[in-house]
Amino acid sequence: MGVPPKALDIAVTAAKEAGRLLLFHHRKPLRIKIKDNNPRNLVTNADTEADAAIRAVILGSFPCHTILSEESSHEGREYTWHVDPLDGTTNYSRGGDYFCTSIALAKGRDIILGVIANHLSGETFTAVKGEGAFCNGKKIRPLEIAGLGEAMVCVDSGYSIGRRMHTFELAKAIAGAKAVRMKGSGALSLCEIATGRVDAYLHMGSKAWDYAAGAIIIREAGGIVTDLHGREWLLDTSESVLAAGSKQVHRQFLSAIAKLVGQE
Incomplete structure (x- = not known):
């Protein structure tokens, strides 16, 4: 599987650092721009600051890894991090509560770990391939329903x-x-x-x-x-x-x- 040592811990740390910035800016005046000439696709200063914080944490430990982010990219090799520093930007820009940070690591095309942090609820969802999925350290499962x-x-x-x-x-x-x-x-x-x-x-x-x-x-x-x-x-x-x-x-x-x- 090839998960680098401490990669999950680094991903959680990066998500929490992004969360610190996102919570600081939440429900405060934001600098909002549009992306791709689409007025429905927004980016805020909170997005870009959170993105920079995640990049600093990850590249500080894995300088040769690639980072592909909604807000930026960084060339590397073998291992690629897929990052959305603020998923739910439109909600966030209106002071809404439904937003998060999403970080995944892939080796080649194989996703080997994922972290999603709901900063307002304090829930951090994690998974490493072959080891199950967890919320704040407690194993999670979907609900079995009839249809x-x-x-x-x-x-x-x-x-x-x-x-x-x-x-x-x-x-x-x-x-x-x-x-x-x-x-x-x-x-x-x-x-x-x-x-x-x-x-x-x-x-x-x-x-x-x-x-x-x-x-x-x-x-x-x-x-x-x-x-x-x-x-x-x-x-x-x-x-x-x-x-x-x-x-x-x-x-x-x-x-x-x-x-x-x-x-x-």
Whole structure:
């Protein structure tokens, strides 16, 4: 597996250092810019400061590693860190509570550890490949439910109008779910699947830094992460993310979407 010594501890330290800055700026005036000429895609000074703090911690211990972040990149080799210093920027920019920091480490294309920190709740979710998933040191598992009709499902629509419209169309497939929520932090939603608070998640479009940590946390907890067609979610998957806590819910979710788009 090849997890570098103390890599998990370093990732947790980096996430907590980011959290210190994010909590300092929370509900205070922010400098807000738009990214990629998209007024729905925001970045704040808190994002960039948290990103710099994470980079300093990681590169201080692993100077030859690569860092790929939503806010920056650093060239390296073999090991790559996938970082979102602030997942849920729009929520955060309005003083909302649903945001986190997400950090994952991959060796080649293999995700080997993940850390997601919910700074306001004080919950830190961790996973190392082959060792299970934990929240504040306590092992976590998804909730086993009968099927999609009993499921609480989270959906995120992203920043593209086209993808939003597609997401809303696909959401018809889960109209019969017990509850549907749109929370605005995919990384936290994946952690909620791993703990049994949520049962499934759908998002059209994905970046490795958004979902790498959540993917290993869910899988180590016993859940499933694929794309919309049921193929294993990988670091280079860009089309979609579909996650579920149980095979039954995942299978029914895929089937409902396939029927909706006329694939069955």
